[in-house]
């Protein structure tokens with residue numbers, strides 16, 4: 345059978361990058377950071393037929409190299425807009441590799457808004473979902489479990505993780521300055537009078553959410569566990585009608601990127617955003 349290669353294209357998808365723009369004033373917990381995040385797809389077309397038809401890789405720029413390039417360019421680019429960063433990436437590929445005829449860069453942005461007036465706290469725009477589960481049993485008090493899901497929050501400093509258990513399976517190094525990002529799910533339980541139709545669900549939701557967010561950024565976090573507990577405590581404090589709260593805080597890792605060429609400094613600026621595997625921390629706190 346006679347066939348021919350009609351079209352081809354290859355590259356790397358979902359290169360997830362975040363960048364902390366730091367004005368570099370000491371101390372770090374008073375710097376006013378900007379935090380930006382994008383997922384980048386890079387696709388190349390050009391003189392690549394032989395890779396498909398002959399197994400000849402000599403002109404193939406590895407997709408791994410495409411990924412490295414995104415992190416390397418993020419180091420020098422301010423990532424002000426995904427359009428301008430996309431252009432910088434596409435221009436790089438056309439300039440560097442003369443056998444590339446087309447570079448398509450598709451980007452999606454996670455938009456981080458400042459969390460209150462915190463210099464390093466951020467909340468992802470338009471994601472949080474209010475939730476409620478109402479249970480009425482005959483001859484029993486009503487129970488209302490209110491909550492919020494998908495509340496994506498991050499702090500770009502004031503978080504570390506040190507002194508955790510040592511054994512031959514441990515490879516993670518201690519760090520005293522990392523990004524802490526989580527997609528918070530919170531559920532709090534009203535019983536009895538607070539769960540009745542006269543309950544101030546609006547005011548309580550506002551108070552709980554505000555306590556959770558304020559507490560997330562108001563201290564140096566020694567672990568997700570510690571921060572979770574403090575947030576839960578503050579939420580119960582802010583909402584006397586709730587008698588327990590459950591928080592789940594997956595650790596959405598932003599890992600320091602290795603920026604090429606080897607030896608290029610990356611002083612907590614450019615990060616690899618990973619989805620899986622992720623740490624998962626949950627607890628229920630009661631009065």
Ligand SMILES: O=c1[nH]c(=O)c2[nH]c(=O)[nH]c2[nH]1
Nearest residue numbers: 505516566567568569595623
């Ligand atoms: O805050 C954290 N808690 C952990 O239990 C943990 N485990 C880990 O690898 N990183 C972290 N971070």
